[in-house]
Each structure stands twice: as C-alpha cells, then as structure tokens.
Amino acid sequence: MQITVTDDFNLDKIIKSGQCFRAEKLVDGKYRFITGKHMVHILPIAPFLYEVDCSKNEWNSIWHTYFDLDTNYKKIRESIDNADVYLQKAAEYSKGIRILRQDSFEMLITFIISQRKSIPAIRDAINKLCIYGGEKIFHKNEEFLAFPTIETLHQMTIEELKSCSLGYRASYIQKTIDLLIQKQIHMNHWTNLSDEDLVEKLMEFPGVGIKVANCVALFGYYRVSRAPIDVWIDRVIQEVYEGNNPFTSYPVYAGIMQQYMFYYRREIGVQK
C-alpha cells in the first residue's frame, strides 16, 4: 500500500533523534519500526510518497497515530521566535523529526537503561532484553520480537537482567518492576494526569530522575511540553544561551524544540 505524507517526515532523522532504539534502516533502503505486537517496513519511493507493508486499516489505526501524523510540524517550526537564531537553525537542519507515540512501559524501562550509556550501547541492551524475553511475532512470514512484558521482566533474576548488559541498572529495573506489580500500577491510567503530576509519579521509580522522567513523559506519554535536559542540551545551554534555559519561551512545544536542538548539536557540533 502507498501513503502520502506532505508534512515534515524524515525517517533517517527520526531514527537518529534518540527517541527510539529499536527502529532500523535496512540495507534495502526500507525503514523498520516496531510498536507493541506490530512491525512495519516503510520505503520512500518519491517525494512525499511511501510504500508500506501493512493494510490500510493497520496504517490508519496504528501507524498514523504512532508517527503523530495529525500534528503539523511545519507550523510548529514556524512558531519559533525569529530572534532565537540558534533554534531557527537547529529546526531548519532537523526538520523531519517527529515525536513518536511510543508505549509508556517500554519507554520507562528503555530510559532507565539509557543512563550513562551511548546510543549504540542502549540499542544493544534493549535488543538483548528482547531476545531474552520478547514474544515472537510473525509479520508476513518474518519473525520479530516484541518488547518484553512486565510479567516476563518480573520473572527475570538480577543475573539474567545483567546478562543483557544492564550493569547497575539491573537492580533499578527489578525494583521498578516490583513497585509496578506491588502497587498494581497501570501506567496507561496515568494519561489523565497533568504533566507535573505525571513526572512526579515517574520519579518515584528507582533509577528515574528528572531527565529520565521527562524522556518517559515526552516519548511515552506524548507530553510535548517536557524538554529533557541531558549532557548535549546542557552544552547548548552553556554554549549558546549563557546558562539560561531556552525552553521557558516554548511552554507548549518545548519537547519538540529540544529534539531539534539535540539532533543539531550532536550532528554538527558547536555552532552559534
């Protein structure tokens, strides 16, 4: 089936934007994404035109939402303050990035693992976790692995978790899973919480500080007002904004502005 996307949509940039760690560009030029028990391959075939290997029904019910295609990112870029030259340049360079609507539990575990790890190391650890405990799913005769369920992770010992290159994060994961089960927390019930209450709740998990909580809120709950401040963004704040947090000027879309700055700073280094 073919789909048309006229708004910002660059799959390379989305994969490299650091919000997802299981998506891949394949050797045949296709991009592969996984969410829940679904997988899709997307092949760009002409400007704005893509070939996808799922039904129209699945695209509309799963992937259209996943890629946040009802949001106008061009319009969001155009809302950037003209005086904010750095963000203007960052957004122009990074246009095509979208915030994926990912699973909140997967994001919680993923970003606990992410701390003090390089992106390839995060991908490696998540991959090992899926190999260890992910359900095998078939998509058109091709097998792939879902992200492990909370029940599966609950049954893993510390040693088994550590065998997935989690290091000291293994105990964070185990304690977080224990807390979820003991308190019978349903993370998808938290969609009604305010941004502030959500982040506060997330920070009650062991191994979740303000940075990870904001990542989970932004990528797992689509809280686009949350801008996680990591080492890269902190560099930008020091180098460009004289130590002042630039996101206070963008209360609604701070998280999207953060993505533009993060990608730009990592890709091209110090620019003012």
Added chain:
DNA sequence: GCCCAGGTGATTA
C-alpha cells in the same frame, strides 16, 4: 590504561 557515554542516588558541608 584512561576517559566518556542522552544520570541517579547517597553523602557531605
């Protein structure tokens, strides 16, 4: 061998 990688939690002053 040394340092850093999309941090957090504990300790200290």
Added chain:
DNA sequence: TAATCACCTGGG
C-alpha cells in the same frame, strides 16, 4: 541547596 562520588559496561 550545591558539590562530589560510586556505579556496570563498551568503545575510542
């Protein structure tokens, strides 16, 4: 409140 440090592990 702010500064300092240990923590697993892989890669340059």
